[in-house]
Amino acid sequence: xxxxxxxxxxxxxxxxxxxxxxxxxxxxxxxxxxxxxxxxxxxxxxxxxxxxxxxxxxxxxxxxxxxxxxxxxxxxxxxxxxxxxxxxxxxxxxxxxxxxxxxxxxxxxxxxxxxxxxxxxxxxxxxxxxxxxxxxxxxxxxxxxxxxxxxxxxxxxxxxxxxxxxxxxxxxxxxxxxxxxxxxxxxxxxxxxxxxxxxxxxxxxxxxxxxxxxxxxxxxxxxxxxxxxxxxxxxxxxxxxxxxxxxxxxxxxxxxxxxxxxxxxxxxxxxxxxxxxxxxxxxxxxxxxxxxxxxxxxxxxxxxxxxxxxxxxxxxxxxxxxxxxxxxxxxxxxxxxxxxxxxxxxxxxxxxxxxxxxxxxxxxxxxxxxxxxxxxxxxxxxxxxxxxxxxxxxxxxxxxxxxxxxxxxxxxxxxxxxxxxxxxxxxxxxxxxxxxxxxxxxxxxxxxxxxxxxxxxxxxxxxxxxxxxxxxxxxxxxxxxxxxxxxxxxxxxxxxxxxxxxxxxxxxxxxxxxxxxxxxxxxxxxxxxxxxxxxxxxxxxxxxxxxxxx
Amino acid sequence: xxxxxxxxxxxxxxxxxxxxxxxxxxxxxxxxxxxxxxxxxxxxxxxxxxxxxxxxxxxxxxxxxxxxxxxxxxxxxxxxxxxxxxxxxxxxxxxxxxxxxxxxxxxxxxxxxxxxxxxxxxxxxxxxxxxxxxxxxxxxxxxxxxxxxxxxxxxxxxxxxxxxxxxxxxxxxxxxxxxxxxxxxxxxxxxxxxxxxxxxxxxxxxxxxxxxxxxxxxxxxxxxxxxxxxxxxxxxxxxxxxxxxxxxxxxxxxxxxxxxxxxxxxxxxxxxxxxxxxxxxxxxxxxxxxxxxxxxxxxxxxxxxxxxxxxxxxxxxxxxxxxxxxxxxxxxxxxxxxxxxxxxxxxxxxxxxxxxxxxxxxxxxxxxxxxxxxxxxxxxxxxxxxxxxxxxxxxxx
Numbered sequence: 001x002x003x004x005x006x007x008x009x010x011x012x013x014x015x016x017x018x019x020x021x022x023x024x025x026x027x028x029x030x031x032x033x034x035x036x037x038x039x040x041x042x043x044x045x046x047x048x049x050x051x052x053x054x055x056x057x058x059x060x061x062x063x064x065x066x067x068x069x070x071x072x073x074x075x076x077x078x079x080x081x082x083x084x085x086x087x088x089x090x091x092x093x094x095x096x097x098x099x100x101x102x103x104x105x106x107x108x109x110x111x112x113x114x115x116x117x118x119x120x121x122x123x124x125x126x127x128x129x130x131x132x133x134x135x136x137x138x139x140x141x142x143x144x145x146x147x148x149x150x151x152x153x154x155x156x157x158x159x160x161x162x163x164x165x166x167x168x169x170x171x172x173x174x175x176x177x178x179x180x181x182x183x184x185x186x187x188x189x190x191x192x193x194x195x196x197x198x199x200x201x202x203x204x205x206x207x208x209x210x211x212x213x214x215x216x217x218x219x220x221x222x223x224x225x226x227x228x229x230x231x232x233x234x235x236x237x238x239x240x241x242x243x244x245x246x247x248x249x250x251x252x253x254x255x256x257x258x259x260x261x262x263x264x265x266x267x268x269x270x271x272x273x274x275x276x277x278x279x280x281x282x283x284x285x286x287x288x289x290x291x292x293x294x295x296x297x298x299x300x301x302x303x304x305x306x307x308x309x310x311x312x313x314x315x316x317x318x319x320x321x322x323x324x325x326x327x328x329x330x331x332x333x334x335x336x337x338x339x340x341x342x343x344x345x346x347x348x349x350x351x352x353x354x355x356x357x358x359x360x361x362x363x364x365x366x367x368x369x370x371x372x373x374x375x376x377x378x379x380x381x382x383x384x385x386x387x388x389x390x391x392x393x394x395x396x397x398x399x400x401x402x403x404x405x406x407x408x409x410x411x412x413x414x415x416x417x418x419x420x421x422x423x424x425x426x427x428x429x430x431x432x433x434x435x436x437x438x439x440x441x442x443x444x445x446x447x448x449x450x451x452x453x454x455x456x457x458x459x460x461x462x463x464x465x466x467x468x469x470x471x472x473x474x475x476x477x478x479x480x481x482x483x484x485x486x487x488x489x490x491x492x493x494x495x496x497x498x499x500x501x502x503x504x505x506x507x508x509x510x511x512x513x514x515x516x517x518x519x520x521x522x523x524x525x526x527x528x529x530x531x532x533x534x535x536x537x538x539x540x541x542x543x544x545x546x547x548x549x550x
Numbered sequence: 551x552x553x554x555x556x557x558x559x560x561x562x563x564x565x566x567x568x569x570x571x572x573x574x575x576x577x578x579x580x581x582x583x584x585x586x587x588x589x590x591x592x593x594x595x596x597x598x599x600x601x602x603x604x605x606x607x608x609x610x611x612x613x614x615x616x617x618x619x620x621x622x623x624x625x626x627x628x629x630x631x632x633x634x635x636x637x638x639x640x641x642x643x644x645x646x647x648x649x650x651x652x653x654x655x656x657x658x659x660x661x662x663x664x665x666x667x668x669x670x671x672x673x674x675x676x677x678x679x680x681x682x683x684x685x686x687x688x689x690x691x692x693x694x695x696x697x698x699x700x701x702x703x704x705x706x707x708x709x710x711x712x713x714x715x716x717x718x719x720x721x722x723x724x725x726x727x728x729x730x731x732x733x734x735x736x737x738x739x740x741x742x743x744x745x746x747x748x749x750x751x752x753x754x755x756x757x758x759x760x761x762x763x764x765x766x767x768x769x770x771x772x773x774x775x776x777x778x779x780x781x782x783x784x785x786x787x788x789x790x791x792x793x794x795x796x797x798x799x800x801x802x803x804x805x806x807x808x809x810x811x812x813x814x815x816x817x818x819x820x821x822x823x824x825x826x827x828x829x830x831x832x833x834x835x836x837x838x839x840x841x842x843x844x845x846x847x848x849x850x851x852x853x854x855x856x857x858x859x860x861x862x863x864x865x866x867x868x869x870x871x872x873x874x875x876x877x878x879x880x881x882x883x884x885x886x887x888x889x890x891x892x893x894x895x896x897x898x899x900x901x902x903x904x905x906x907x908x909x910x911x912x913x914x915x916x917x918x919x920x921x922x923x924x925x926x927x928x929x930x931x932x933x934x935x936x937x938x939x940x941x942x943x944x945x946x947x
Contacts, residue, residue: 012770013763015785016728021798025733025805028741030624048760049689049767056686059679075571083570094607098745101752102608105740108733118759121736125756128749129678135603136678142585146570149579155606156589159614160655168609172621175740176628209563279563408620444624458628459618460649466616468652478654483578490579497577519651 009047017114027109029179030453033246035112035239046122046228055129058221062133065217066140074213075144080351080495082210083141085276087150087348089268090138091158092167093199094131096191097222099171100229101127103183110179111236119232126225137218147497149483149490150347157347160479162463163339166408169264173257177442177455178249180240185253186260188233193303194258195265196226197294202287203269209279241310248449255315256441259433262322263407266291270332271339275353280360288326288365296323318433325413330541333365333372334412337542340379340493341398344390344472344508345463347481349492352380371541383494384501390472391493393511398543402517402536403462404430406437414540419521419533426522426529468516473508589614593671600675605668608745611646612664616655618646632667634741635812636886637870638879639666666876667743672865676753684861685760688853692764696771699846705775709913712842713776714783717769719908720835720847721784722794724765726801726827727854731758733805734818741811750865751815757861761854768850796904797826800897812870816887817894819866820937823858824930825898826905831855833922834908841914867936874938884939891934891942899944902926 104124108117142151150157158164174187200223204216240246270287285293300319308314325331343350353361353376361368378396382388392400401410402417405427411417416431422439429435438457445451460466467475476482481490487504494501524532538546572585586597590605609615610630622628632642642665647656674680699705708716735755742748773781787794804822807814832855836848873883902923909919916922931941 009767009770012766012781015782016724016762016766018725018729020802020805021789023799023802023806025737025802026808027737028809047767048685048756048763049693052682052685052689052760056682059682063679073571076569077565077567078570079566079568080570095609098607098748102740102748105737108737117732117736121732121755121759124736124739124752125681128681128752131607132603132678135607136599139587139602142587144572146572146574147577147579148572148584152579152584152586152588155587155609156614159609160616165617165620168617168620172619172629176619176621176623178624211565211568278566281561281563283561284563453624455624456622456626457620458622459620461617461620463617465651466649466654470652470654475654478656484581484584485578488578497575497580499577502577516651 006047006050009049013047013118014115016118019114025108029106029109031110031178031180032451032453033110033178033180033240033249034243035110036243046119048122051122055126058224059129059133062217062221066137066214069214070140070144074211075146077211078145079210079212079278080146080349081278082207082212082276083145084147084150084348084350084495085272086138086141086212086215087154088158088161088163088167088346089272090134090141090151091154091161092164092170092268094134094138094155095158095168096171096174097127097131097134099174100187100192101125101131103174103187106175106179106183107236110184111239113235113239116232116235119228119235123229123232126229130222130225133218133222137214140214147349150349153347153480153490156480160463161347161481162342162345165461165463166264167268169260169408173260178253178451178453180236181249181253181256181454184233184236184240185250186257188229189237190254190257190261191265192226193230193233194295194299195261196223197298198269198273198287198290199265200226202285202290202294203273206273206277206279209284210277237307238310241307241312247311247313248447249451251313251315252441252446254312255318255433256437258315258318258322259431260407260437262318262325263404263409263430263434266322266326266331267335267409270326271336274332274361275336275340280356282360282363286364287332291323291326321433329413329416330365330368330371331413333361333368334540334542335409337372337375337398338401338410338412341392341400341543343491343493344392344476344489344503345479345481346491347479348490349495351495352376352383352493354380375542379493384496385503385507389511390503390508393472397545399539399545400517401543402428402521403464404428404434405461406430406434406457408461411536412540412543414543415537417533417536419529426518428518428521462516462518464514464516465518467514468519469513471509471513472511473505475514476505476508593669598675600677600680601671603677604745604749606745608748610664610668610744612641613668614655616649618649630741630743632665632743634743635810637812637873637883638876639669639873640876640878641665642667643878666872666878667747669872670744670746670869672746672750672753673868674750674753674861674865676749676861676865681753681756685756688857689760689764692768692850692853695849696768696846700771700775704844704846705772707843708776709842711911711913712839712844713779715838715842715908715912716772716844716847717780717783718787718791719784719793719911720765720851721769722787722791723830723835723851724762724769724784725788726797727758727765728762729801729805730818730822731755731762734814737805738811738814747869750869751811754819754862754865757854757857761857764850764853768847793905793907796901797830800826800901803897813890815866816870816890819858819862820870820933821891821894821898821930823863824933825895825926826901827858828855828929829902829922829926830905830908833925834905834916837922838912838914838916841916842912863933867933871937887937887939888942891939892944895942895944 101124104120142148200219204219207215273287340350382391411430418429418435489503535546611618619628739751772779835851839847906919927945934941
């Protein structure tokens with residue numbers, strides 16, 4: 001068999017394509033897309049005879065590198081600031097990976113192309129690989145890094161953490177609702193083709209600069225599978241484009257998928273890269289520069305814009321708006337500040353920014369210090385317990401934000417916040433696009449067209465609501481973010497592991513109770529709510545309360 | 551003259567020694583006991599690597615997921631509804647914790663794990679490394695076997711009718727593996743309730759589609775090596791031969807099982823595979839090949855046979871057998887599985903009997919069909935006993 005060319009082997013495998021004769025396969029997952037006129041071509045040409053040894057070889061390289069890292073004691077030069085943020089990242093990322101595996105069977109009915117099903121099944125197996133290789137990386141960190149707390153409870157932690165569900169967005173978007181919206185447009189066309197560039201290419205470079213060369217080893221091994229997945233998505237997209245009836249849905253889904261990916265991935269990866277690094281060389285790329293290179297140029301200009309020749313309406317406005325959010329509206333900085341504000345509700349340690357960091361931020365983002373500098377100075381001032389509360393309960397010129405109902409990142413760019421009563425509840429949204437997603441896109445009718453397969457946004461989407469009225473010590477205990485002495489918190493707003501410098505539950509007991517902004521919003525009268533909204537959009541930057549009227 | 555650009559100092563991050571290695575300092579949670587994932591109970595005394603990388607990766611509102619599923623289907627279903635199979639594991643009838651304003655994340659009387667499905671562990675311990683090592687070893691071994699046979703002109707020794715048999719009927723079997731791989735195991739992979747189940751389904755799918763391709767590429771080799779070997783005869787056999795239509799009808803029926811991933815796995819790996827799959831692979835092809843001068847085909851078929859006997863069946867028994875002894879639902883599950891046996895066993899036996907003429911097509915005959923079927927039935931009876939089920943009456947016919 002080994003003498004046969006790949007092309008010949010692939011051609012032979014096409015003979016396996018099957019047309020049912022006695023029973024149609026039961027397909028559980030529906031779509032509102034139609035593929036009546038689609039041509040059928042498998043772009044992947046994957047022959048398992050070569051696939052399995054290839055992946056095994058890639059695995060051997062990864063595991064060999066891990067062995068070398070342990071023998072060479074990589075952890076003597078790992079930056080704690082960086083690895084602490086990996087407690088969050090490596091908690092979340094195996095779930096999107098395994099969800100991507102789960103999303104592939106949703107396409108079997110939706111894409112009536114037996115040739116593509118083979119590629120989708122192989123992607124499913126790839127995604128199992130990605131999830132477990134990442135879980136294994138985290139296991140290695142847990143065993144060899146100075147502070148295992150946070151790695152050891154990660155899968156429990158992120159499901160109750162006030163940041164974790166933001167990452168869950170990324171995963172659950174793949175596995176529910178309209179099969180093409182979820183598994184094709186959201187996952188393969190946007191998440192994999194666009195945003196894995198910052199996830200799996202830009203971030204590893206930052207890891208290496210922080211003394212961690214295992215994350216690049218693992219994630220580049222993952223990224224090398226993505227090109228095949230991108231082919232799956234592209235083939236499906238071309239099939240969808242051949243039927244005019246799909247245009248409305250394609251445009252809807254590209255807008256939803258782009259915006260939601262931007263909100264979630266840029267929030268998380270932007271924060272890891274900008275605030276998790278100790279590498280402050282001036283010529284190192286900022287997240288904005290990386291985004292411009294990997295997403296704007298590499299994806300938007302090279303992949304998305306050329307699709308216009310097929311008559312596809314590209315969401316140019318949203319790409320530009322995303323850039324504006326990152327470059328002009330400080331989206332990543334606002335998110336990092338929010339994560340650090342609530343450090344006590346997390347399970348990793350968040351290092352303060354220093355003068356060296358300030359200088360770099362000011363160089364890369366002129367005007368940064370005026371907006372964020374004072375707050376980070378306060379963060380440092382309040383970092384070790386000394387009779388004061390954690391920063392969230394101290395007066396540091398910061399108004400705690402409302403959650404966005406859709407992307408679950410809070411409404412941090414205050415001027416963009418919008419409100420609407422939806423399904424009997426007043427909800428806040430971080431941007432008009434997130435309002436549109438909940439109130440218009442995820443509905444059974446879209447612009448007058450029946451969309452009976454479209455999913456729903458459900459669940460307890462605001463972490464704060466679950467703990468409304470609770471004492472903070474009880475909140476942290478309930479989430480399980482306490483160390484083995486039963487009192488010291490897993491999270492800390494500094495990197496000092498001296499037990500005398502670490503916050504305990506005792507310190508939290510004297511804090512005022514946690515309040516859910518959304519519960520309070522729904523208790524307001526209409527006039528109060530209107531006044532609240534007017535005040536909110538005048539807040540910021542950096543979460544500052546609205547200026548007093550002149 | 552040195553190039554000025556080359557002479558410029560490159561900007562590289564400077565290594566810094568942080569002493570961030572395990573054990574460098576003592577503080578709460580710095581001890582050895584903190585260096586294990588602490589959110590699941592291992593099946594045995596020690597956590598396995600497989601458990602570490604699979605357990606709890608997929609969340610559950612009954613396990614830590616305090617904010618619940620955040621996306622739902624149009625009909626209100628969300629996540630991994632436990633009723634996507636009629637099988638039940640203890641605890642499934644208990645409602646999810648109700649959360650809302652001020653409830654916190656966990657109910658007061660919370661006990662881990664919240665239901666019996668979470669106890670399933672794949673005895674094959676399939677995850678990335680084991681999955682790729684196993685399948686890569688299989689394809690390497692097959693490639694070597696076939697290449698050696700080609701170099702040794704082994705195919706020249708085949709009797710003429712055996713050539714026809716292999717091109718037509720061994721070829722036809724690739725379609726069954728392909729269909730089961732994609733439309734039973736992959737198609738149901740979204741539906742099962744825990745990551746351990748879904749990963750086992752994905753691994754089962756991987757083996758099936760690999761085996762289907764192994765057979766297809768073997769068929770291609772034979773087309774190149776044996777003069778007059780018709781590489782497309784398998785299509786005609788699969789589409790038209792009467793002997794294959796029973797197996798085809800049943801294979802397609804397995805893909806048409808509605809809304810029950812448990813039944814799909816059960817009907818395929820518990821019923822179809824021993825009564826039809828092993829009957830054809832072990833009790834016909836592997837028995838008949840050698841007398842007809844063929845020592846190669848059994849190595850290709852044997853790899854698929856090993857997939858089933860050593861892995862596919864193993865995880866299925868580990869998944870299903872505890873359900874017949876479940877502390878809440880043993881009787882429900884037994885009744886359900888017995889109903890599935892009543893539905894699927896007659897169809898499997900009919901498909902098997904439809905294949906009977908295949909036993910007389912080679913020059914040198916294999917054991918008689920009835921003897922082969924008896925072997926398959928005995929094997930099936932063992933599988934039923936392993937599951938804690940009674941052997942169906944149909945087997946006595």
